[in-house]
Amino acid sequence: MTAYTCPRCRVSSPVSALTWCCPECRGPWDLDFASEPVSLRSLASRVNSLWRYAEALPPLPCAPEVTLGEGRTPLVPLTASVSAKLDFLMPTLSFKDRGAVVLAAHALRLARAGGLDRVVADSSGNAGTAAAAYCARAGLDCRVYVPGGTSPKKVEQIRAHGAEVVEVPGDREATARAAREAADEPGTFYASHVHNPYFTQGTKTYVYELWEDLGGRLPDTIVVPVGNGTLLLGAALAVDELHRHGLVETRPALVAVQAEAVSPLAEAFHAGADDIAGPAAARPTLAEGIAIPAPPRARQILRAVRATGGTFLTVSEERIRAAQRDLARRGLFVEATGTACWAAVDAAPPRPGLTVVPLCGAGAKTGLAP
Known part of the structure; x- marks a missing residue:
């Protein structure tokens, strides 16, 4: 049966x-969960969302009631050797x-079983917005904690979905603590995109x-922005599954990108360390979504990058700003955090x-970076 397990203590729940x-x-x-191989040939007739990969996902009977059609985003070339996946x-x-959709489907299942009264989440904006939207879809009460100074447009979007917003004085870490x-209150489900592994099953x-888009193969290099590492760890999990099931022959290198201003993982990686030395200074950065001073899954992130022969890259504020404008001139208006990978590759x-x-x-x- 599917169960939670602690990778450090081997405790289960x-x-x-x-x-x-x-x-x-x-x-x-x-998550102690074993995926099944997905048949590439069968995908053409399946639902056009991420739920088409049902064999790879944990069993979630509430999923059809929660989905908003997420997934299946376009893959478009930027240069002869670099393509962008438009996950915005x-x-x-x-x-x-x-x-968020996987977390919400799990939360709805728990609510129907009894004992779940509310959902809480913390975020610098995007994860909180997603939690609010999918809780609204599932009919679940949701409270989202955000740092003071979060983009007003993101806060407005969270409230528009009916969630309660709690603005916390201080940085992203103070918000997570709140x-x-x-989350320790009875009847509360913590829809944490960091602590709950159902989120990674979605990413x-x-x-x-x-x-699927590449006809049963993977790129040679997959570049991802890393703060808490939810996309990178999801990518590593998928690569391992596809390779284990014999669906790909080689594993791509995973290249992680951080802003120079807040880069504890990059510093640990290049120092040869297995973990970060301690919380990084919380300096201002345009890439607010990846400005995480002390990611809880740091050891897993570093191990995943090394296992693929990948590396860490960092980008300056100037390059982030320039990359956002460059992408906009190509017809792609992306928030500053989302341009970090293009800034690094460029x-x-x-x-x-x-x-x-x-x-x-x-x-x-968020608008155009000043």
Whole structure:
């Protein structure tokens, strides 16, 4: 049966429990779930959303009631060797819909079983928006904690979906602490895109879509922005599954991108460390969505990048700003965080073969970087 497990302590918990972290180390859960191989030939006749990869996803009977048609975003060339996956073309205009719909389907299942009264989430904007939208779709009460100074457009979008917004003074870490305190209240489901592994089960469909769009193969390099690492860890999970099932012969390199201003994972990687040394200074950056001083899954992220022969790249504020304007001139208006990968690839020549970068959030959410 599917269960939560702690990768550090090996403690387990049924997924029917509302315990949001390991009771021993307070670390995030993994999911003890074995996917089945997906038949590439069968996909043409399936529903045109991420749920077409049903064999790869945990069983969630509430999914048809929660879906908003997320997934199946376009893959378009930027250069002869670099293509972009337009994940900002999602119902709430960010890739976070991939994980949020899976979390919401799980939460609805728990609510119907009894004992779940509310959903809480914390976010710098996009994950909270996605949680609010899918909770609205599922008919679940939702409260979203955001840092003070979060983009007003994102806050407005969260409220428009009917969620309660709690603005927390301080940085992203202060916001996470406030949400975790609320998550310990009885009857509360913590829809954490970091701590709950159901979210990662959703983000892995990003790579399943690449595999399908490329006719049963994967790019040579997959570049992803990394703050808490939810997209990177989902990508790593999908690559492992596809390789284990014999659906791809080789694994692509995973290249992680951070802003120079807040880059604890890049520093640890290039120092050869297995974990970050401690919380990074929370300096201002245009890439607010990946400005995470102390990612809880740091060890897993570093291990995943090294396992594929990948690396970490960092980008300056100037390059992020320039990349946003460059993409806009190409017809793609993406928020600053979502341009970090293009900024990195544009500055450092990609490896031989096909490189794919994600464009993760719509520029309409934040506007053009000053």
